[in-house]
Amino acid sequence: MTGSHTLRQTEDAVSSKIEDLEVDFAAMAAVSNLYRAASSIRNHLEQSVLRSLDLTWTGFVVLWVVWIWDEIEARNVAAEAGITKGTLTGVARTLISRGLLTKQVPEHDRRRSLLSLTDEGQHLMQQLFPSFNGEEKFVTEALERDEVVALGDSLQRMIEHLEARGAERQASVPPVVVAGQSSRAAKRSAGGSSS
Structure with missing residues (x-):
């Protein structure tokens, strides 16, 4: 558990919020679980091996x-x-x-x-x-050895993909426009001030 809710509780809450939206659930689950895993791992490492060295x-x-x-x-x-x-x-x-x-x-x-x-x-x-x-x-250790290797390979491919194409993609994503709200990014792209 990384917060006050279990992983399953969080996934159930997310599913109920976005069930009517047009989204790629598999991509969302992969990226959000990657984020949660990284956060949990970082916390574990800080509270175990790094803590005794005050790092x-x-x-x-x-x-x-x-x-x-x-x-x-x-x-x-x-x-x-x-x-x-x-x-x-x-x-x-x-x-x-x-x-x-x-x-x-x-x-x-x-x-x-x-x-x-x-x-x-x-x-x-x-x-x-x-x-x-x-x-x-x-x-x-909850994974089999071949799963650990496959996970490492998959994450490496994701990183290499972002290194090769991320900047181009970032530059091409249009600003999200929400009806009734102004967006600093939209103002910038229209030549307005962002403040």
């Missing part, structure tokens, strides 16, 4: 990205972690103060900043990741 999910993801790429530009860390540069600034400041991360500003380009793990950060990730993976294994 948030976002802090872990930043450490993970920097660990994988050794030294990486801050803007790329933000993009890889799926967070804003502003959020990264605060997270990086915390990780730097804990002695896990360093920030270098190249002399030839003061606008850039490079992040890398300290020796302590490297050690933490090498010690943490096997435990983190143990919880990933726990989360997927």
Whole structure:
């Protein structure tokens, strides 16, 4: 249960609300369950393996990205972690103060900043990741091994599809217009102000 209702209660409530709408129920179930699963998994990982190290999910993801790429530009860390540069600034400041991360500003380009793990950060990730993976294994243990592999493959295809075609699709989706309500997106596309 991720909220105050069980998954089944939520699905029943959703079905009663949208039964008369023209929607792709299978696509809706896949995406909404993906969202709920990701939220539940994130919460589980934060409350289990990350809690003892006083790490948030976002802090872990930043450490993970920097660990994988050794030294990486801050803007790329933000993009890889799926967070804003502003959020990264605060997270990086915390990780730097804990002695896990360093920030270098190249002399030839003061606008850039490079992040890398300290020796302590490297050690933490090498010690943490096997435990983190143990919880990933726990989360997927309700599935057969071939289902885990198929799930990973399916999610990878969805990500690759969005990487290849998502931006084009986003640009082509017309604004939703609700009778009697103004839309900031509709105003923008008509050349009006969004405020």
